[in-house]
Amino acid sequence: MPQRKNRRPLTLRDVSEASGVSEMTVSRVLRNRGDVSAATREKVLTAAKSLGYVPNMIAGGLASQRVNLVAVVIPSLSNLVFPDVLTGISAELDDTPLQPVVGVTNYSLSREESVLYDMLSWRPSGVILAGLEHNRASRAMLTAASVPVVEIMDTDGEAIDCAVGISHLEAGRQMAAEILAAGYRKIGFIGTHMPEDHRAKKRLEGLEEALAGIGLSLAAREYYQGGSSLAKGRELTERILAREPDLDFLYYSNDMIGAGGLLWCREQGFDIPGRLGLAGFNGVDLLDGLPIRLATTDARRVDIGRRAARIVAGKEPLPEGGKLVLNPYFMPGDTIRKPA
Numbered sequence: 001m002p003q004r005k006n007r008r009p010l011t012l013r014d015v016s017e018a019s020g021v022s023e024m025t026v027s028r029v030l031r032n033r034g035d036v037s038a039a040t041r042e043k044v045l046t047a048a049k050s051l052g053y054v055p056n057m058i059a060g061g062l063a064s065q066r067v068n069l070v071a072v073v074i075p076s077l078s079n080l081v082f083p084d085v086l087t088g089i090s091a092e093l094d095d096t097p098l099q100p101v102v103g104v105t106n107y108s109l110s111r112e113e114s115v116l117y118d119m120l121s122w123r124p125s126g127v128i129l130a131g132l133e134h135n136r137a138s139r140a141m142l143t144a145a146s147v148p149v150v151e152i153m154d155t156d157g158e159a160i161d162c163a164v165g166i167s168h169l170e171a172g173r174q175m176a177a178e179i180l181a182a183g184y185r186k187i188g189f190i191g192t193h194m195p196e197d198h199r200a201k202k203r204l205e206g207l208e209e210a211l212a213g214i215g216l217s218l219a220a221r222e223y224y225q226g227g228s229s230l231a232k233g234r235e236l237t238e239r240i241l242a243r244e245p246d247l248d249f250l251y252y253s254n255d256m257i258g259a260g261g262l263l264w265c266r267e268q269g270f271d272i273p274g275r276l277g278l279a280g281f282n283g284v285d286l287l288d289g290l291p292i293r294l295a296t297t298d299a300r301r302v303d304i305g306r307r308a309a310r311i312v313a314g315k316e317p318l319p320e321g322g323k324l325v326l327n328p329y330f331m332p333g334d335t336i337r338k339p340a
Helices: 012-019 023-030 038-051 081-093 109-120 136-144 168-181 198-212 230-243 255-267 285-289 301-312
Strands: 069-074 099-104 126-130 149-154 162-166 187-192 220-224 249-252 277-279 296-298 323-325 329-331
Touching: 012 023, 012 038, 023 038, 038 136, 069 081, 069 109, 081 099, 081 126, 081 301, 099 109, 109 126, 109 136, 126 301, 149 198, 149 301, 162 168, 162 301, 168 198, 168 249, 168 277, 168 296, 168 329, 187 198, 187 230, 187 255, 220 230, 230 249, 230 255, 249 255, 255 277, 255 285
Parallel strands: 069 099, 069 126, 126 149, 149 162, 162 323, 187 220, 187 249, 249 277
Antiparallel strands: 296 329
């Protein structure tokens, strides 16, 4: 098992001291047993939450041990990105006693808190979870856990233990460099509402930073809520081009809506990539079935899953500096002109 910051596991005594009530009362509250006043219950729960304490659900005889499970917490199973990550994790754990157990947050920080609470109560041997953004209670639980915690997909921020992923700021800068080198100048962005998609927000920041470096800004942007789909990509592409018909490039926050946009543009007879360039993000297999291949960025999903699992399984140490940064790959496809 990789070395982690040496932390003493939290106990009922810690919660007892923080809340000012007896350990027996703390136990009753946390197990939802016994006659405890609402005020005392609230005092105990507040103290436990602030400490990051999670009850141990393993039976007494096994209480000092851990189960051979790795808690894997992801935002979605329907998103085409995460099955590839899970494939990488599973491949690296195959020859170990460890088994991944998956929890889904539906992109909700409060749901992530609930999933982590339940999973950590079974004392897994490690945690792999998507993203660096968590609410205060989740961060407290992860900080208090005495197992490796690997945050994946993103390295632009502070990691609890370690982060494995790509820099989305750099991916945005890289895409801007490719767009500008191909001679496009009136650039539009289509993506999810930023509070809901931290990684897309960072890519957009990287893109805008690079554009600003040569005195340009985005000519238009279009946001949507909810899941990504081909239909959503078609709808938003039609909308942004109706409003800003002079755009010469569209950058999509993911390949799914980018593919929808490409199909709509082909139906309308756009000269791609001459009159209009397009690019997405992720490099998903869906692109193999398009009439022409969408430009995109390979976000190294399988590699990220494999490297995170290797760290949890003790096959490699925690990375120096707490981050393992993989390089995103630009994939030009057929929807961006050759560099001018």
